[in-house]
Amino acid sequence: QQQVRQSSQSLTVWEGETAILNCSYENSAFDYFPWYQQFPGEGPALLIAIRSVSDKKEDGRFTIFFNKREKNLSLHIKDSQPGDSATYFCAASGASSGQKLVFGQGTILKVYL
């Protein structure tokens, strides 16, 4: 079963817009949710992460909004730039699984000029 699900396979926005990437999960034991950014030919790079005790985490243009009751979260990329064009993975882990991450299928973001 898909324990972590990303609602969009791809997303296109114009430069300067806010890109919103959505993610949901099934396992209530998950308590750590990182987002990874991946460019072609590279490994996933940790972008920003949130713990389930928080409902918002902000780092520059990147913000995670987390809803524990609904078991979903979203990554907002403000003022999107062409350089943000990449694949974004939502992931989750919990104490019961150690640091093992379960990944969503990824969302390909394209930012057009």
Next chain:
Amino acid sequence: NAGVIQTPRHKVTGKGQEATLWCEPISGHSAVFWYRQTIVQGLEFLTYFRNQAPIDDSGMPKERFSAQMPNQSHSTLKIQSTQPQDSAVYLCASSSSGNTEVFFGKGTRLTVV
């Protein structure tokens, strides 16, 4: 900090041959993970070590795949009798003790012909 180093970056093997993939985790990191990435399956967990001890190999195919961590500075993933369906990008990652941040290498692209 050179990050997680994986060698080789690309490997081509003939069907039935053996492939050994190498990983050097970030110095001082005690946890090492192996993942496999394909277009169809996405990012799949294979196995992980903590302080060189195998902790969870639940994602490893039971036959032909094995992983070792003979010392704290490197881990290997060995695939015997490679098959075309083993073609994927194999990613190694590491993290420090008690820290949930997981850092990935650039991956080894394995192609079985």
